[in-house]
Amino acid sequence: MSEYNFAYLDEQTKRMIRRSILKGLAIPGYQVPFASREMPMPYGWGTGGVQVSAATLTPDDTLKVIDQGADDTTNAISIRKFFQKTAGVNVTEKTAEASLIQTRHRIPEVTLREDQILVYQVPIPEPLRFLEPSEVETRKMHALEEYGLMHVKLYEDISKHGAIATSYAYPVRVEGRYVMDPSPIPKFDNPKMEMAAVQLFGAGREQRIYALPPYTEVISLDFEDYPFEASKADHACDLCGAENSYLDEVIIDDQGGRIFVCSDTDFCTSRQDQTKEEAA
Amino acid sequence: MTQPLLDVRGIAKFYGARIGCADVSFDLWPGEVMGIVGESGSGKSTLLNCIAGHLEPDAGEVFFDTRVDGMKDTLLMSEPERRILSRTDWAFVHQNARDGLRMIVSAGGNVGERLMAVGARHYGDIRARAIDWLGRVEISESRIDDRPTAFSGGMQQRLQIARNLVTGPRLVFMDEPTGGLDVSVQARLLDLLRSLVREMGLSAIIVTHDLAVVRLLADRLMVMKDGRVVEAGLTDQVLDDPQHAYTQLLVSSVLQV
Numbered sequence: 146m147s148e149y150n151f152a153y154l155d156e157q158t159k160r161m162i163r164r165s166i167l168k169g170l171a172i173p174g175y176q177v178p179f180a181s182r183e184m185p186m187p188y189g190w191g192t193g194g195v196q197v198s199a200a201t202l203t204p205d206d207t208l209k210v211i212d213q214g215a216d217d218t219t220n221a222i223s224i225r226k227f228f229q230k231t232a233g234v235n236v237t238e239k240t241a242e243a244s245l246i247q248t249r250h251r252i253p254e255v256t257l258r259e260d261q262i263l264v265y266q267v268p269i270p271e272p273l274r275f276l277e278p279s280e281v282e283t284r285k286m287h288a289l290e291e292y293g294l295m296h297v298k299l300y301e302d303i304s305k306h307g308a309i310a311t312s313y314a315y316p317v318r319v320e321g322r323y324v325m326d327p328s329p330i331p332k333f334d335n336p337k338m339e340m341a342a343v344q345l346f347g348a349g350r351e352q353r354i355y356a357l358p359p360y361t362e363v364i365s366l367d368f369e370d371y372p373f374e375a376s377k378a379d380h381a382c383d384l385c386g387a388e389n390s391y392l393d394e395v396i397i398d399d400q401g402g403r404i405f406v407c408s409d410t411d412f413c414t415s416r417q418d419q420t421k422e423e424a425a
Numbered sequence: 426m427t428q429p430l431l432d433v434r435g436i437a438k439f440y441g442a443r444i445g446c447a448d449v450s451f452d453l454w455p456g457e458v459m460g461i462v463g464e465s466g467s468g469k470s471t472l473l474n475c476i477a478g479h480l481e482p483d484a485g486e487v488f489f490d491t492r493v494d495g496m497k498d499t500l501l502m503s504e505p506e507r508r509i510l511s512r513t514d515w516a517f518v519h520q521n522a523r524d525g526l527r528m529i530v531s532a533g534g535n536v537g538e539r540l541m542a543v544g545a546r547h548y549g550d551i552r553a554r555a556i557d558w559l560g561r562v563e564i565s566e567s568r569i570d571d572r573p574t575a576f577s578g579g580m581q582q583r584l585q586i587a588r589n590l591v592t593g594p595r596l597v598f599m600d601e602p603t604g605g606l607d608v609s610v611q612a613r614l615l616d617l618l619r620s621l622v623r624e625m626g627l628s629a630i631i632v633t634h635d636l637a638v639v640r641l642l643a644d645r646l647m648v649m650k651d652g653r654v655v656e657a658g659l660t661d662q663v664l665d666d667p668q669h670a671y672t673q674l675l676v677s678s679v680l681q682v
Binding site: 276289291293294296297300301303304305367368369370371 | 504505508527529530531533534537538539541542543546547548549551552569570
C-alpha cells in the first residue's frame, strides 16, 4: 500500500479538487474549472469521475462502480480495482451498501440516501456546445442566462423527428438558474436527479466539475405542447420481470432473437435472488 | 412623437492614432430611415458597430428611447441589459448572411431562435410564426426545415431579415444588406425591405456604398469621408444638389446604364 498516496492523487491535488467541488455545491449546476491531472487511463474512460472520487473517498468508504448500470463491465471493474489498489477501500456491488458510487451513464434504480454520494463521469459538460462552439460565448450565455439556444436544439428535434428525439444527455435547468448537461444518462433517469444523495460531476478532459446538493430542483427542458417524457423500452425485464426499470436490448442468437434486461445489474440480480428465496 | 428614437452624440472611435470615426452626431425619429454612405474605409461600418454596441466607442453617447425607462444611454447600460435590447427592440442585418444566421440550424429554427430567446415555449406557436415570416420574405413554407446552406445568397439574406424582424424590433441596423447580390435579386430585396419598413413603421440605419439603395430606402442621408460626416440632409436634396466636393464626386461617379 505504501507505494501510493491514499487514492492515488497527492494531497494538494485533492484539496484543489475539493475546493472546486465545494464551489460547485454552492452554485448548483455551475461548471467550475479545475486543474485536471493526467490519470493512468485514457481520456473518455472516466478521468474526471475518478479524480472527483479520489478527492471524495475516505478510508471508511465503501465504493461501488457502475458502467451503463452494470458492475461487471471493463470500465467498472478497472476503476474499482484501481481504488482497491491505491486506496484500499472496501468495494461492493450492492447499491444500498455503498457510500460512494461512481457511475457512467446511469443512476441506480434503488433510491439513494442522504449518506451516499453519486459521482458521474462526464464527457462534454457544456450543454450548449453543439450549437455554440465558442467557450467564451457559452460562458457569457450562462452568466447572462441566455438559454434560448437550448430550445432551438429541441425545436430542431421536433421539426426533424416529430418529437423530442434527444434520449440521453437531456438538458436540465437547475434551481431555475443554470442549464446543465446531466452527463449521457438516459432521459428516463432525469426525474431521479431530485434525490437525497449528493451528486458530483467530473469532466477530466474538459477540466470541469459541477454538482447538485441533495434535494435540488432539476427540471428537464421542454415545450408546452411537447412535454418532457421519461421514456424507456415498452417491455418488462425478461430476467426479473421488473416493469419500472431501464432496459437494455440484448441480441441472444444469430436468428435475431432478443431479450430485454435491466441495465442495473445489482437491481436485477437482487430481484432474481428474492424470487428464488420466495420459491424455496 | 415628441422625442427621437435614437440620439447619437459625438461618437468617436480611434484605432491607435488612426481615426475610425470622429465627432458624429445625429438623431433618428420613429419610422425614419437614415442612410450612411461613403467609400470603403470611410468609417461607416465602424460607426454602425459603435451605435449597435458591437464596438466600444472612445467617446460619445447613444441615447435610445427604451420602452420602460425612456431615453437611456445604451453605452452605460450593463451588458445583460444591452444584450436584451439587441434581441428585442434592436435588430442587426449583416452584409454576409453567414454572420447573422446559424448555418447548422433549419430555417424555422433560425427564425424561432429570437422568439425562444425571449421566452416562447410553445412549439406550435413558434412554428406558426416562423411560417408566417418565411411567407413575408417570400420563402416557401416547404423550405422551413431546410438548412440555410441549401439556400441561395438572396434567400439567405431574406431569411436573415425574417430572423431579425420576428420579434417586432423598433430599430434595425443594416450593414450593406444588398452587398454581394446580383442586381435583380437586389431589386427584389430592396422592394421587400421598403414594404416591411413601411408596414411595421420601422426605424432603420442603413450603411451602404450604393447610392441607389439609399435613394430607394432612406429618408435622410449622411455622407462620410475619412471618419467624419461631410454632408447630411434629406436624401433627395443631398443626391440632387450635393454641396460638398466629395459628395459631388460620389454622385457623379455613379455609372449610368
